[in-house]
Amino acid sequence: MNASALIKTVPAHRFHGGVHPPEHKVESSETPIEAMPLPSLLILPLAMHTGIPADPVVKPGKSVCKGEMLAEAVGGISASVHAPTSGRVVAIEDRVIPHESGLKVPCILIEADGEDAWRSRHAWPDWQQRPMDELLSRLRNNGVVGLGGAGFPTDVKYRNKHKPIHTLLINAAECEPYITADDRLMRERAEEILKGAQVALHLLGAETLLLGIEDNKPQALAAIKQAAELLHQPLQVCVVPTKYPSGGERQLIELTTGQEVPAGGLPSDLGLVCQNPGTLAQIYRAVVKDEPLISRITTLTGGAIERPGNYEILIGTPIETVLNHVGAHLKQADRVIMGGPMMGFALPSIDAPLIKTTNCLLVPTRKELPRPMPDNPCIRCGHCEQVCPAGLLPQQLLWAAKHRDLESAQLHSIDACIECGACAWVCPSQIPLVQYYRYAKGEIRQENEEYIKAERARARFEARQARLEKEKQEKEARRKARAEAAAKAQAKKKAEGAGDTAQDDAIKDALARAQAKKQGKTDTANETSLADLEKALELAASKVKKANERLVAAEQDAPDMANALRKAVTKLEEKHQQAQKALDEARNKEPSA
């Protein structure tokens, strides 16, 4: 078997714009991955992923084994949480998590016992023989989420494919400066990555495995190629030039396939699923070896860190512990960044734990990444436009955001902005452009929500109005009918005088009784159907609420998913309104008291 038959090189396309910030990769890429020692306390947030927080299945005081489930996934989009080592659950309480907001959320606290004793694991070397459903449950029960971005639950990604998938794209571009976690992983554990890819291909029913990698990682590429040979795994390789943000999902898809993900759509619309090497390795561990996601490779780097490099760290290790281990001089830095310098965020507190999505902790010295200078006004030089990978006009977006002209922001397709920061990087006026866009996006989201709310209120109001109107008309009609009947009766009485009324009355009574009986029957019938309708309405309402909750969560970290969810919410809302209408109509039919 020769190399060319198995491994095919495909030419790279181009994407618009992009920038070349200093790479700062070698600081961390040249030393092997090192395991971080066991911490004494671990903090495990119930929500380290996009979606609904996991539900605790342990109580304080319980002893747990390494890998034992602490909290299980609930609902559609969720991921379970596991004990990273053996020990005791000491508390379930609110702790600060690595999020820009600095909010405290529920976390499970584990005191390590130092044994690091595993729970029983059931390896599936024969995973290919297992039904799909079992494989997917394995992912879910082992808490696997995307390790590159927002932590989207992997099983959901594979379950929700609405289009046939033909290609699995490995996103190995890793274009953010400083970060080398995937690079190192590929160099050292290429086989695991490809075995994970085989599981993913199987789950997706895809044939093609495509690797998109920047040309600054030749050793990683060589390792992957070698592993592919070893595993007889056909592989297409697309080496893309080093340019930020080539690792943006949409940009890498454009680079490797020449296609663009349609606006508002997902890569699966093109028959593609994108996954980064770290996630693939974890898929392998979870499905084949039955190891839950309890540790990850994180790049620790920056001028203020004495021993930068890539470390294998247990999820839940307090960031302070992590930084102490590598000798971080926090006095030299004025921020600790989770993620890279282009898209990462400054941690509000280092008390927060390392979570499933912490791919990098960057502690730059003040000189390395100085505080922003005061910004000049936009001189409309257009440098931002030349580098925007989404093809936007950042200067126009800035204008719109500054003037709170949301209409204009949407005209300029602000929702296509991936917040890569390339525009802000080149801006000679040093304008924090991305901050403006986030603000405008938030405003638009809020306005949309308000609009939906107002629409709902309007619909309710109109329905009520219509019902009242109808009731009034019916009442009027009945009154008229009664009056007419009375008039007729009177006229008849007058004409007949005092005839054989006794008999007449008897018949009338009987008729009336029959009528009443009938009425009663229809009344109960009406009631049962009313109850049904009310139940249906309640169900619809709760569905809308749940979908909305999920939407809010998704909008924070998975804009891709948010679009799909938004559609779903609108649909559910329609259903809700229909139910409301049906109920109203039924109530109208009810004879008024």
Next chain:
Amino acid sequence: MPVTLTSPHTTGAQTVGRVMAWVLAALIPGAVVLIASFSWGYGINLVLAIATALLAEALMLKLRGRPVGFFLKDLSAVVTAALLALALPPLAPWWLTVLGVLVAIVFTKHLFGGLGHNPFNPAMVAYALLLVSFPMLMTTRWANPDLSLSIVETLGIIFSGVQPIDGVTGATPLDVYKTDVDRLVAAEILQSPVFGNFVAKGWDIANLAFLFGGVFLLYKRIITWHIPVSLLAGLGLMALLFSWDADLRTPLSLHLLGGATMLAAFFIATDPVSAATSNKGKLVYGFGIGVLIYLIRTWGNYPDAVAFAVLLMNFTAPFIDHYTRPRVYGQSKAVKGFKHDG
């Protein structure tokens, strides 16, 4: 310790001050040629204009309650002043230059909100206003390349108000050709010494020097090619269509190398604040300026037309922007016009 700073946490090395400094640097070859072949007046005007601009800028910033030092460092006022000084006739009296700079900095820039907010090109507003208000001074104070004065004599003309003696000043080649073409044929017109051996004595080399500076800016990625190329294309196309007979109208060579063409194409029309935004928009904008320059030079009342052409296109820039938005990633076609559908 940790503070909330948001991404990106790093920026490139470019600053407004640096961008403007490169523009100034790129103006140097052209300025040197103008001084050497025509008059010290260009140099004197440059100094005078820049000094006035800095003073006016500082004053306006102070009045508007802005940090003076911070904004003076951005050098944008210096660029505006330099462009105006290089466009004005070199032997104009000092107050004309000062007045022009004040119009540019105070009225066109700061009263519209300062750097980045002026819908019109400040230097060109000033130029146009001076041309309309003082047509005599603006057309008769061009220097004669064959009779250069010493620096002291030049200072005398600019500051003391003495009338320059005959022969010191002269009409520009564009002017000469336009007036003469009604009664002479090309061969006769070109006998005039203003045309020299190449295209237009002094002007041709100056234009080439500005072209050189402009290409340097392109190379440094300070400007993009869209406006200069489309401007020259617009002007060139019009000249090819209507000026193919040099006996009838000013020929292409003189259009390109005669007046302020290269200065306009690379330095004036490219002023980003008042130009169209997207690359496509810039193509339309530049082309429009080129066409207008030809139209006004040929059928208008003024010998050179850069200022009016630029200002007219400034008016259209916001409109152009609405119809030339680029296609965004993932969209099947660009969003055009004023309405959002979705």
